[in-house]
Amino acid sequence: MSRKQVPASPSLQRRRIVQSMAALSLASLPMLGKAQSFPTAKVNTTKLAVTDTEVTVGQLHSATGTMAISETGSIQAEQLAIDQINAMGGVLGRKIKVIKEDGASDWPTFAEKSKKLLINDRVAAVFGCWTSASRKAVLPIFEKENGMLYCPTFYEGLEQSKNVIYTGQEATQQIIWGLDWGAKEKKAKSFFLVGSDYIWPRTSMKIARKHIEAFQKGKVVGEEYYPLGNTNFNSLINKIKVAKPDCIFAAVVGGSNVAFYKQLKAAGISGDKQFLLTLSVTEDEMTGVGGENFDGFYSSMKYFQSLDNENNKKFVAAFKAKYGKDAVIGDVTQAAYLGPWLWKAAVEKAGSFDVDKIGTASPGIEFKAAPEGYVKIDTNNHLWSKARIGKGQKDGSFKLVAESTDLIKPDPFPKGYQ
Amino acid sequence: MGLSEMFNIGMMQGFAGLSLFSVLLLMGLGLAIIFGQMGVINMAHGEFMTIGAYTVFLGSTMTERLAPGFMPFYFPVAIIVAFVFAFAAGWLVEWSLIRHLYKRPLDTLLATWGLSLGMQQLFRTGIGPKEVSPTLPDWLLGSWAPAAGLDIPINGLFVLGLTALVTGLVMLALYKSRWGLRVRATVSNRPMANAVGINTSKTDRLTFAIGCGIAGVAGAAFTTIGSTGPTSGSLYIVDAFLVVTFGGAASLLGTVASAFGIAQTQSISEFFLSGSMAKVLTLSLIVLILMARPQGLFASKVRR
Numbered sequence: 011m012s013r014k015q016v017p018a019s020p021s022l023q024r025r026r027i028v029q030s031m032a033a034l035s036l037a038s039l040p041m042l043g044k045a046q047s048f049p050t051a052k053v054n055t056t057k058l059a060v061t062d063t064e065v066t067v068g069q070l071h072s073a074t075g076t077m078a079i080s081e082t083g084s085i086q087a088e089q090l091a092i093d094q095i096n097a098m099g100g101v102l103g104r105k106i107k108v109i110k111e112d113g114a115s116d117w118p119t120f121a122e123k124s125k126k127l128l129i130n131d132r133v134a135a136v137f138g139c140w141t142s143a144s145r146k147a148v149l150p151i152f153e154k155e156n157g158m159l160y161c162p163t164f165y166e167g168l169e170q171s172k173n174v175i176y177t178g179q180e181a182t183q184q185i186i187w188g189l190d191w192g193a194k195e196k197k198a199k200s201f202f203l204v205g206s207d208y209i210w211p212r213t214s215m216k217i218a219r220k221h222i223e224a225f226q227k228g229k230v231v232g233e234e235y236y237p238l239g240n241t242n243f244n245s246l247i248n249k250i251k252v253a254k255p256d257c258i259f260a261a262v263v264g265g266s267n268v269a270f271y272k273q274l275k276a277a278g279i280s281g282d283k284q285f286l287l288t289l290s291v292t293e294d295e296m297t298g299v300g301g302e303n304f305d306g307f308y309s310s311m312k313y314f315q316s317l318d319n320e321n322n323k324k325f326v327a328a329f330k331a332k333y334g335k336d337a338v339i340g341d342v343t344q345a346a347y348l349g350p351w352l353w354k355a356a357v358e359k360a361g362s363f364d365v366d367k368i369g370t371a372s373p374g375i376e377f378k379a380a381p382e383g384y385v386k387i388d389t390n391n392h393l394w395s396k397a398r399i400g401k402g403q404k405d406g407s408f409k410l411v412a413e414s415t416d417l418i419k420p421d422p423f424p425k426g427y428q
Numbered sequence: 429m430g431l432s433e434m435f436n437i438g439m440m441q442g443f444a445g446l447s448l449f450s451v452l453l454l455m456g457l458g459l460a461i462i463f464g465q466m467g468v469i470n471m472a473h474g475e476f477m478t479i480g481a482y483t484v485f486l487g488s489t490m491t492e493r494l495a496p497g498f499m500p501f502y503f504p505v506a507i508i509v510a511f512v513f514a515f516a517a518g519w520l521v522e523w524s525l526i527r528h529l530y531k532r533p534l535d536t537l538l539a540t541w542g543l544s545l546g547m548q549q550l551f552r553t554g555i556g557p558k559e560v561s562p563t564l565p566d567w568l569l570g571s572w573a574p575a576a577g578l579d580i581p582i583n584g585l586f587v588l589g590l591t592a593l594v595t596g597l598v599m600l601a602l603y604k605s606r607w608g609l610r611v612r613a614t615v616s617n618r619p620m621a622n623a624v625g626i627n628t629s630k631t632d633r634l635t636f637a638i639g640c641g642i643a644g645v646a647g648a649a650f651t652t653i654g655s656t657g658p659t660s661g662s663l664y665i666v667d668a669f670l671v672v673t674f675g676g677a678a679s680l681l682g683t684v685a686s687a688f689g690i691a692q693t694q695s696i697s698e699f700f701l702s703g704s705m706a707k708v709l710t711l712s713l714i715v716l717i718l719m720a721r722p723q724g725l726f727a728s729k730v731r732r
Contacts, residue, residue, distance in 0.1 A: 074549060076659050078557035207704045236703035239663045241654040242451065244444030244584070245698035245706075248437055265663050268559060268655030276581035276653070277440075278571040298559025298655050302569065 048102045053362045056156075059132040060363050065104040067092075067353075068111060068127035070138030070148070075115025076264070081140045083294055084162050084346035085110075086333055088137045091350035094328070101354045102363070109133060117147040124148040128155040134363045135160065137349045140342070142166060142210060149174065158365045160349030162342050164289075164312075166213035167422040172369050175352060176392045177345040179312050180422045181217050184289055187397035188310030189218060191412050192257050193226050196285045200229045202255035204246065204262060204270075207235040211261040214289060218259060220427045231255050236262070241269040247277045260288040267295055271303040281306015281402065292340030293408065301406035311341040313382040314400040314408040325381035338406075344381050351377055352387065384417070392420030436578040441699055447584035449691035450591040453684060454649060455664045456671035457591075457598060458642035460683040463672050465615050466635055468526060469537040472544035473668055474661025475551075476640040479517055480510035480647030481656040482555060488562035500565045507590075507648045514644025518637040526636060527629060544661070551658035559657035568652055583652035590649050594642060599680060601638075611635050615678065674714055676724025685725050690714070 050062050059066035069088055071081040092106050100106055109131050113120040120139065127133045128151065135158040139145040142165050152159050152173040159174045167180035192198040201222050205211025215233060222228040231253040234246055243266075250258060258279075262270045267290060274280075286307040293315050296304060315326060315338060325347065330337055352375060357363055360371035373389040386394040394417040400408030455477065462470045487506030491498050521543065529536045568586060571579035602608040610631045613621040622628050647661070654660065667690075675686030693713060697706040718724070 074552065078552055079559055079657055079659075082557045234702055237707055240703065240707075241650075241663055242448050242694075244447055244581070245441065245695050246703060248441050248444060249699060251440070252437055265559070265655040265657065265660055268561070269653060272583070272653055273581065275569060276571055276583045278573065278579035294558065298561050298657060300561035300563070302563075303561075 048361065053102055054364065055362075056364050056366075057132060058134045058363050058365075060104065060134060063104060064107050065101060065363060066107045066109060066131060066133050067350075068109050068124075068131060068133040068136040068138070070111045070113055070120065070123055070127060070136055071140060072115040072144075073110075073112045077113075077115040077140055077144075079264075079298075080294065080342070083338075083340055083343035084140060086337075087162075087329070087339070087343045087347035088349055090329060090332055091347050093332075095350060095354055101357050102361075106350070111138075113138070113144055117143050120144040121147045121151060124151045124157070125155070128152070128157040133157070134357075134365075135353050135368075137162075137346070137353075139163070145169075145174070156365050158353070158368055160353060162346035162349060164341065164345070166210045167424070168213065170390050170392075170422050172391070173365070174391060175349070175372060175387065176420075176422075177348045177352065178342060178393075179395060179397075180392055180420050181214050182421050182424045182427070183312070183395065183397055183418050184310055185214055185218050186221050187414055187418060188287055188289075188399060189221055189226065189259070191310075191399055192259075192285065192287050192308075193228065195412065196257065198228070198255075198257035198285060200231045200253075200255045201257045201259050202232040202234075202250050202253055203230060204232075204234050204236075204250075204258065204260045206238050206240075206261065206263045206266055208238060211235065211263070211290075214261050215259075217424065217427045224426070236266060238264055238266065240266050243270050243273045244277070247273060247279065250279070251277075256285060258284065258286040260286060261290045262288075263290050265298075267291065268298045268300075271299045271307075275303040287399075291402070292342065293338040293406070294340035294343065296402070296406040297338060301402065301404045304402035304406075305404045307402045308411070309400050309402065309408060310397065311400060312395045312398055313339075313341045313344040314398065314410055315339045316400075316407050316410060317382065317398075318410070319381075319383060321379050321383070322381040348377060348380055348385065348393070351379070386417065388420050390420060390422060392422055394419055433577060436575070439578055440580070441695070443580055443584065445692045445695035447581065447588060448695050449688050450584075450588040451650070451653070452667060452671050452691050453595065453687035454587065454591045454646040455643075455668045456675070456683050456687055457594060458639040458646065459668045459672045460675070460677075460680055461598070461602075461642065462636055462639035463669075464677040464679065464683070465611055466632060466639075467533055467677075468530075468636065469533065469540065470639070471537060471541040471665065472521070472547060472661075473640075473643055474663070474665035475544050475547040476514045476518060476643035476661075477647030477650065477664060478547070478551060478656070478658070478661040479514045480507075480644030480649075481651050481660060482551065482560075482647075483510035483513050483644065484648045484651045485560050485562040485656055488564075492563060499563070500567060503565055503568065507645055510644040510648035511641040512644075514647070515637045515641035518640025518643075519633060521640070522633045522636040527632065530632070544665075548658050548661070555658070557658060559655050559660075561656065562651050564652060586652060587649050590645070594645060595684065598642070602680065607631070607634060670714065674718065674724055676726040679724070679726040682724055682726030689725075 054060040071085045072078050096105050111123040137160045139161045140163050145161055162177050164178040164184055203215045205215050219230050288309050291309045355375045356368045356372045360367035372387050375387045377385050397414045399412040401411045459473050462468050484506045487502050491502040571581050573579050610626050614628045614631050671687045675682030694710045697709045
């Protein structure tokens with residue numbers, strides 16, 4: 011895979027920054043003025059779908075099928091970000107046009123659709139994917155056709171590509187800080203690990219076990235995986251009762267998730283008696299689990315809808331104005347919202363829509379208006395972000411109880427955890 | 429671990445098996461009627477359960493909005509409404525789809541599978557892709573603790589009671605009512621039943637609709653233990669077929685026995701092995717037994 015990397019000379023870069031700053035201050039001028047200062051021939055040397063007035067991007071999520079439950083929020087958040095960017099005048103004076111494709115919760119379909127977006131439509135960037143399986147299915151295509159993917163989901167790590175910006179947390183950002191918090195604040199020494207049986211929970215639990223045993227000198231008193239779609243957890247709950255862990259550490263997903271918390275509650279395990287920390291319950295899952303079943307349990311995420319800062323208040327208000335007052339925003343939905351903004355920043359920094367130049371420009375990009383606070387792209391294409399712990403409330407919201415003081419550096423290939 | 433604690437865990441584990449038994453039986457009952465008695469492979473069985481589940485959600489939302497004081501009592505009413513809705517849907521499906529396919533049993537498999545996909549998408553577009561959770565009355569939440577350290581889930585007790593009730597009613601209807609007589613006559617010899625003046629096509633429609641209605645009740649009951657989303661039905665469909673096939677199609681007693689056997693094997697092995705391994709063990713056992721006894725545990729003598 012040979013790729014031409016044409017780094018802009020420092021003086022040229024400086025000129026671009028000056029140019030874009032000038033353009034910013036002249037935002038009141040007609041759009042065309044800004045587009046003219048970035049002629050299409052110059053900002054698009056790789057035959058992308060960029061015209062004098064428009065730039066086309068793709069959106070590739072599951073609008074149908076099993077994963078629609080989770081991916082709908084991401085589709086909405088990305089659309090909101092794109093609308094807002096367009097209202098501000100677009101990117102380099104060009105309005106963003108979106109081609110929406112449906113991956114239909116089927117991984118080969120994701121691959122097909124990504125080929126269509128990159129080869130036929132020549133989109134400048136794609137916002138999409140949710141499950142690791144769908145991302146792995148499209149990755150070779152993005153690398154071969156040299157496309158740019160912004161993927162929002164927190165995931166198991168062990169991946170890095172110049173063609174993907176990961177706006178969700180990789181495993182260590184979500185797990186290690188959460189476990190340390192549990193050990194310090196809740197004096198947890200023994201842990202019972204529970205997950206659905208596929209790659210993300212298994213990799214996450216592997217990291218968790220390593221951290222508990224090698225670094226915290228704690229004890230793992232049980233580790234259990236249940237098939238996706240399992241709805242009967244009574245035997246597991248009895249095992250937990252026998253093991254009496256200080257902490258139940260859970261990564262159960264999908265329909266199983268709902269069954270798990272309903273049955274915990276029914277078996278008399280509730281937040282006031284048992285410390286439970288999970289990696290897989292956000293506001294999105296709460297609508298299914300039900301606040302009364304998760305009351306008092308803890309979730310380790312980087313974002314909660316209830317975060318109290320100006321960026322987030324604006325974001326939540328805009329989201330509800332567009333999608334109804336009952337709409338909820340989970341961790342991944344917020345991460346999806348970052349995608350279009352980070353792409354815009356990269357395009358403006360590079361002064362070009364070309365994927366290679368965006369790739370080079372991306373590391374170091376900061377986004378200060380992020381609802382989760384401030385984020386920054388690392389050289390490994392993952393985000394620096396804070397880790398947070400939220401406590402489930404009866405009404406289905408989360409109360410922020412702890413947050414890391416500093417941004418945590420993303421580390422998709424953690425040493426000592428393999 | 430003390431003796432009393434071991435006793436408590438043993439009790440709770442015993443109840444876990446019983447509770448899984450009632451879940452399996454309830455989801456298998458409707459199918460036992462449709463698949464067992466009529467020979468229709470209804471792949472949309474899970475979606476009829478979902479109709480029931482959404483009915484409870486609808487009931488809880490409406491009660492909360494219109495008559496909050498009625499909250500503690502809405503649940504039983506919602507279950508009856510769930511039966512009615514699923515019954516009506518089943519009636520419609522039989523009339524429009526199934527009755528044209530009785531002579532082509534394998535085509536019903538495809539047709540009902542398509543129906544199941546269609547219904548899932550209908551739920552997704554109509555109600556929304558996110559999972560929803562009906563607000564359950566307080567008396568259904570939490571556990572009943574007869575002794576310290578012994579927690580019996582109330583929702584499990586509820587499902588157990590409901591299953592006993594529904595099974596009793598189905599048995600009664602099938603063996604003591606005119607409808608049951610007609611169903612059994614149609615199953616054992618259709619042309620003969622026709623000849624003695626039984627309207628078999630009407631019997632078929634009623635039977636299919638009742639099977640779907642029971643699926644609706646099952647779905648409604650499962651809102652207490654599981655999730656409600658457009659694809660929730662697909663979580664149950666495999667187990668439902670497993671129970672009915674293993675028990676021996678056409679035998680209601682077989683369905684009860686097979687639900688009990690599967691539930692106990694599953695629940696006991698889950699306690700000693702990991703979750704996924706327990707499933708492997710249970711399924712391998714079923715395959716082995718079915719290899720030796722292809723007709724299932726209890727095969728009733730049926731002239732086909």
